[in-house]
Amino acid sequence: MTKQQPSLDGFVPRRPGGTIGESQQITQRPVNRELPLTPQRPVGQAVPSHGLKPSTGQIRSREDLDESLKGINLDGDNPETGKKDRKKKKGSSRKKKIIIWSIVALLLIALGIGGYLVFKAFGATGQIFKGNPLDIIQNQPLKADANGRSNVLIFGTSEDDPGHDGAALTDSIMILSLDQTKKNAFMISVPRDLYVKYDGQACAEGYQGKINSLYQCYAGEDEKNEADGAAALQKKVGEIFGMDIQYYAHLNYTAVRDLVDAVGGVDVTIQSEDPRGILDRNFDWRCNYQCYYVNYKNGEKVHLDGEHALALARARNAAGGYGLPNANFDREKNQQMIIKALREKAVSAGTLANISAVSKLIDALGNNLRTNFQTKEIRTLMDLANSIKSENIQSVSLVDEKEPQVDTGSVGGASIVKPIAGLYDYSGIQAYVAKALTANDITKEGAKVVVLNGSGVAGKAQEVADSLTKLGFTITAVDNAPSEVSKTEVYQIGDGMTASKDKLASLYGVTVQTSTPPATVADGTNFVVIVGPTAAN
Numbered sequence: 001m002t003k004q005q006p007s008l009d010g011f012v013p014r015r016p017g018g019t020i021g022e023s024q025q026i027t028q029r030p031v032n033r034e035l036p037l038t039p040q041r042p043v044g045q046a047v048p049s050h051g052l053k054p055s056t057g058q059i060r061s062r063e064d065l066d067e068s069l070k071g072i073n074l075d076g077d078n079p080e081t082g083k084k085d086r087k088k089k090k091g092s093s094r095k096k097k098i099i100i101w102s103i104v105a106l107l108l109i110a111l112g113i114g115g116y117l118v119f120k121a122f123g124a125t126g127q128i129f130k131g132n133p134l135d136i137i138q139n140q141p142l143k144a145d146a147n148g149r150s151n152v153l154i155f156g157t158s159e160d161d162p163g164h165d166g167a168a169l170t171d172s173i174m175i176l177s178l179d180q181t182k183k184n185a186f187m188i189s190v191p192r193d194l195y196v197k198y199d200g201q202a203c204a205e206g207y208q209g210k211i212n213s214l215y216q217c218y219a220g221e222d223e224k225n226e227a228d229g230a231a232a233l234q235k236k237v238g239e240i241f242g243m244d245i246q247y248y249a250h251l252n253y254t255a256v257r258d259l260v261d262a263v264g265g266v267d268v269t270i271q272s273e274d275p276r277g278i279l280d281r282n283f284d285w286r287c288n289y290q291c292y293y294v295n296y297k298n299g300e301k302v303h304l305d306g307e308h309a310l311a312l313a314r315a316r317n318a319a320g321g322y323g324l325p326n327a328n329f330d331r332e333k334n335q336q337m338i339i340k341a342l343r344e345k346a347v348s349a350g351t352l353a354n355i356s357a358v359s360k361l362i363d364a365l366g367n368n369l370r371t372n373f374q375t376k377e378i379r380t381l382m383d384l385a386n387s388i389k390s391e392n393i394q395s396v397s398l399v400d401e402k403e404p405q406v407d408t409g410s411v412g413g414a415s416i417v418k419p420i421a422g423l424y425d426y427s428g429i430q431a432y433v434a435k436a437l438t439a440n441d442i443t444k445e446g447a448k449v450v451v452l453n454g455s456g457v458a459g460k461a462q463e464v465a466d467s468l469t470k471l472g473f474t475i476t477a478v479d480n481a482p483s484e485v486s487k488t489e490v491y492q493i494g495d496g497m498t499a500s501k502d503k504l505a506s507l508y509g510v511t512v513q514t515s516t517p518p519a520t521v522a523d524g525t526n527f528v529v530i531v532g533p534t535a536a537n
Helices: 062-070 090-128 133-137 211-219 226-241 255-262 281-287 306-314 328-346 355-368 375-387 427-437 441-445 460-470 498-508
Strands: 149-156 172-179 184-189 195-197 208-210 247-251 266-269 278-280 294-296 301-304 369-371 393-396 406-411 414-419 448-453 474-480 489-492 527-531
Touching: 133 375, 149 226, 172 226, 172 328, 184 328, 184 427, 195 211, 195 414, 208 211, 211 226, 226 247, 226 427, 255 306, 255 328, 255 355, 266 328, 278 281, 281 294, 281 306, 294 306, 301 306, 306 328, 328 393, 355 369, 393 427, 441 498, 448 460, 460 474, 460 527, 489 498, 498 527
Parallel strands: 149 247, 184 393, 448 474, 448 527
Antiparallel strands: 149 172, 172 184, 195 208, 247 369, 266 301, 278 294, 406 414, 489 527
16 A cells, blocks of 8 residues: 655655656746735634644745744754753754763773873883782782781892992891781881801801891892892891891882982981081082082971982981981981881872872882882782871881990901890890880880799799790899799789789789789899799790
């Protein structure tokens, strides 16, 4: 069945069955070029819904023509509501398209930058870390010692500093100890002049010498055996401090400079024993001796770029300077101060949101850092960097005024650093560091304890003393009791020390007595433990 074609106002359709190009007879309507007046439409008569008046074969008045034209929905108006048809809003639609494509473009740019950074990070990862770069998606916990701490040996050399004598010497050595659970960190600087044995290796100085030569001795002058040098230094530092050091990080001379510049500089507060501050003339050549390159007032908060941060980290009172009376020890403090400021700036929101800064950080690390961290441990490191707060990063000083562990000396006419306990005797250093790293209420109280053997079993008091030392107590004397006791007794001299008192009472299942102990002890003693035959270690 053939459908009848509808008529369209103003057009005459082809005959049914007609084909394109077929001659069709069209009736030509006479055109009256004069526009006669048209009678008024009766009141109330409706205009056809399509807006045009029925065709009568002639064009009517201008008013009717205009009225008819108004009825055509050129702008997409709904004739019933008078509102715009959303489907026809070309201007609005175009605006939306512009907005959408702008967002897409921004996303593509972001993805491009992100991809670029990922590409750079993958390249740097291959240079810095061990293992497959794709392992970065893993989140493997760091290796830890018996106390749950991950210890990193950080050391710096200057082979990339042209003309630097002894470029492979490790003039900066530091331990970073991290606790993944407690979210804290400790920094311990290792004196570069600490005199040590080289463990059977014949180095330039012989079989013993300063620790800053140990890496070079095992790695070689050109550092072809970098891993061997790092392993030897790890082992020796671990021996000195009584620590299991699982990782190392080897930085080049320019690492500090490039990293500080990458984050836009760091802010530090100058701290010196000299009220004038710090002045070191060793770097004045950088400004053609027209300035004091390292010259800061005490207590002054200063903004350091990479070059000035590096200069301050190396300053140690050159001729004509002041403010660093402890030489290398003061330099170590400033190095730790700069590292903390750098870490805080690097993990700040402003830096992480800065594409250029992140890119420069990746370059600085990729070009200047070597380590034995595995790629699959990177995410754990990043999490720790973000979660450990600055106030939970503490420094442990071997030259603390209250408990100094090292002092200077001389061997063969050369100035060295040695343990106070004696050359090659690191027992004092180990106990001091262990107490600092395992700080708790007991170690904070620092109770001094005398242990007396009343068990009748030889060596029993020493066993108990060793156990208490590991718990953080300070043992000042171990001796025999005036007489044997059937069970362990604990006496407190003086007041306070609540944590220590409760711990001793719990350990031995006794009530701590406040009466005078049955033995005379030195002034300053807080507790006396008389060991019975059943005392547990």
